[in-house]
Amino acid sequence: MNHAAVRRMSPLTVLAVVSLVGVPPATAAPPTPVPSALFYDLPAGLGCAFHLQVSGTDAKTHIQEFRDKNGNVIRTITAGDGYTLTYTNADTGKSLAIQSSGSVQHTTLNPDGTSTVTLTGNNGLILFPTDHPAGPTTTQYVGRVVFTTDQSGNATVVSTSGKSTDICAALAQ
Template sequence: MKTTSITRGFALSALAAAALVAPAQPALADGSYFLPIGQGCADFNLEWSWTGTITHTKEFFDKNGNKVRLLSAGKGTVNTYTNYGTKAKKPVAGESITIRTDGSVTETVYNPDGSQTVTATGHNGLIMFPSDVPAGPSTTHYTGKIVYTIGTDGVFTLVSTSGPSIDVCAALAS
């Protein structure tokens, strides 16, 4: 979850902490990210928090020892998205939505040019920053399948989605 990177776009899923753990080890990690106006949502500060993460991660290597694939699978988490208003220095918690997920599987393929192709199925969120394609800010929670690439420059490019989705920013704008 780059799945946990905060420098450009990033993916939010039941597997958020998977990139932080050793291969083939279960992960138990809860956490949160705070995104200022213009990064997660256009009109307000956004916090995303999650609890209940349990993931298993396995790395795959080619005959030369290069990592070529990462597979992470886990049970669902409870994700909470909170509108923290417009004040940069004194954000105040407002409306929240909580989504109980039923798990997800994420496959990351490391391409020869250094880019990555990520296919995530199940419950996953995706935050797109202004530098991504399509340009954000946007935060969307998907149930189904999403495919995106991460360029060597860190830019996320959404390739495809299927299944229902929730526009988190619109849901919290009220």
């Protein structure tokens, strides 16, 4: 399983790439649509203490890649209308659906193989036992989240602000 892909699931807002971030001397490819649906099946102990399933539907998002003069991707912006996310405790069947209210993800790919990710708006963040702080946790944020990833895809949360909902706690009962 690609944990880096699971880590962040975003309901996303309108694409406004150039107005969001100044463009350095790099080239930008045309925006690429993101799949309109997703599904993750996370065993107990990975996303929550219980078996967690996450589905996303109805996404209308795009990814914009920025490349350096050698053609290497150095930054991405993902934005659009986003997913309606449904989190389900597979052990009990209890679920929680969250309608997208929009967000944007800025990812800077560093030369050493690490990355810095800034999420704004409405985003789900799953932290695994190898992350900092250590999971398993699944949290829905409305606000801003900044985290870094190491070369192995392990995340370290730098900061959060805004409203957070502990999905594991909401589905545990």
